[in-house]
Amino acid sequence: MTDQSVSHATRGPDQGRADGSSFSESAWYGEKLPRAIRPYRSHPVRTLATIALVVVLASLLGISTAYLLIEREQPLNAVTIGPWHAYPKAGTADADPYSVAIYTRGAVIPLANGEGLALVAREDSAGQQLDPTCIYRIAGQTPSARLWTLTALDGNGHLVETLPGRGNLVSSDLLRAQDGSFQITAARNPHSGNWLPLAAAAKASDGLRFVLRLYDAPVTTGAALDGVSVPLIERTGCP
Amino acid sequence: MTLSPRFNLTVGLLAIFCLAAIIHILVVLSIPHNVQHSAYDNVAAYGPDRQFNLLPDIRPGEEALPDLDPAMKHATCRFQLDNGPVLFDASIPVSFWSIGLFNAAGEAVYSLNNRTAGAERLSMLVLTTEQLSILRENPPENLEDLIVIETEEPISGFALLRAYVPHGSRATDVDQALKAANCTGI
Known part of the structure; x- marks a missing residue:
């Protein structure tokens, strides 16, 4: 067996011409021709396997990217002002397909234009992910609105149990400075001044989201969102 | 190749x-x-169609519908314009309330709050263009005072009424006002 294959491999050109095999059909399929002009011989099994592999890989890639984008729950056409994001088009007939998918999948009823605008923060002003075990200072001014509420949610957008039982603050109950600005301390344990309670028993992995809902705000009814003042979110301490 | x-x-x-x-x-x-449960399907769980159903208070772990504000009380009403026009009528004695109309796909069709409504009382009529032209032949007396929302197609959808509760002591008042709100035919 070994002898035969060696003799075949070492067969010289003279020997080949002597038995006329280089002019026969089998010589066309030999390894000596460049790949580009070598005639094509079909390999049905190999072709099928290649197509199957391409289809499987493409499905995996397509479905997983779609899943990741939808699961992030962040519509793509966000309006970003400081650490806050707003999605004024989401939940309307002009929404992009991604936010339509996100909103219908979560059965979310959006705050419609005539009612108000919701601003969501998942990061602080320094760009760090919000952490429910830390203490945050939310200070500044909000875009003008008749009423606004600030709510602390977990990373999945659900309300959490807090020490006093409430997880939100309302603009009408706020202590303000003379110029109308305010300072809110968001923390687990009670603080003096404006205190937004965070989850009583939370791990860093639970995530934290602040939602600022502006009711009857001119920013939703045509006025541009650029240039409005939004509160800053600063991390003041972590355990 | x-x-x-x-x-x-x-x-x-x-x-x-x-x-x-x-x-x-x-x-x-x-x-x-x-999707298995759209917002339109979820709303049906809180009571029959064509009447305002008060949603339970928003508390951690028992949120009636996702993404609602815990500072507000909510009532929803599901309607189908195939069954005739819908008249929304409510009088809510608080400083802020708003109503959003959504179609079965969950898209906002129309919305207003108590300032843009221009009156203390909410009276809004939702109907198709065809139903409006029929109504015009024999108009009810108060048609001029209603906010009339015309849709091209006979949509199915729901309305979400939000009312701000300024203080816990006002909660029962707001509950009463939301329960008394109407979502009926003319």
Whole structure:
């Protein structure tokens, strides 16, 4: 067996011409021709396997990217002002397909234009992910609105149990400075001044989201969102 | 047909990316048609159609519908314009309330709050263009005072009424006002 294959491999050109095999059909399929002009011989099994592999890989890639984008729950056409994001088009007939998918999948009823605008923060002003075990200072001014509420949610957008039982603050109950600005301390344990309670028993992995809902705000009814003042979110301490 | 192994690999990768992009787009577009519970379905769990049903208070772990404000009380009413026009009528004695109209796909059709309503009382009529022209032949007396919302198609949908509760002591007042709100035919 070994002898035969060696003799075949070492067969010289003279020997080949002597038995006329280089002019026969089998010589066309030999390894000596460049790949580009070598005639094509079909390999049905190999072709099928290649197509199957391409289809499987493409499905995996397509479905997983779609899943990741939808699961992030962040519509793509966000309006970003400081650490806050707003999605004024989401939940309307002009929404992009991604936010339509996100909103219908979560059965979310959006705050419609005539009612108000919701601003969501998942990061602080320094760009760090919000952490429910830390203490945050939310200070500044909000875009003008008749009423606004600030709510602390977990990373999945659900309300959490807090020490006093409430997880939100309302603009009408706020202590303000003379110029109308305010300072809110968001923390687990009670603080003096404006205190937004965070989850009583939370791990860093639970995530934290602040939602600022502006009711009857001119920013939703045509006025541009650029240039409005939004509160800053600063991390003041972590355990 | 095969130029080089590298050429084959490039063609393969291109095929994978093109096909992946098509599948990605199809998946994203098909999600709205395949959701198990839309907002329109969820609202039905709180009571019969064509009347305002008060949603339970928003508390951690027992949120009636996702993404609602715990500072507010909510009432919903499901309606189908196929069964005739809907008249929304409510009088809520608080400093802020708003109503949003949504179609069965969850898109906002119309919304207003107590300032843009221009009156203390909410009276809003939702109907199709066809129903309006029939109504005009024999108009009710107060048609001029109503906010009339015309839709081209006879939509199915729901209304979400939000009322701000300024203080716990006002909660029962707001509950009463939301329960007394009407969502009926004319």
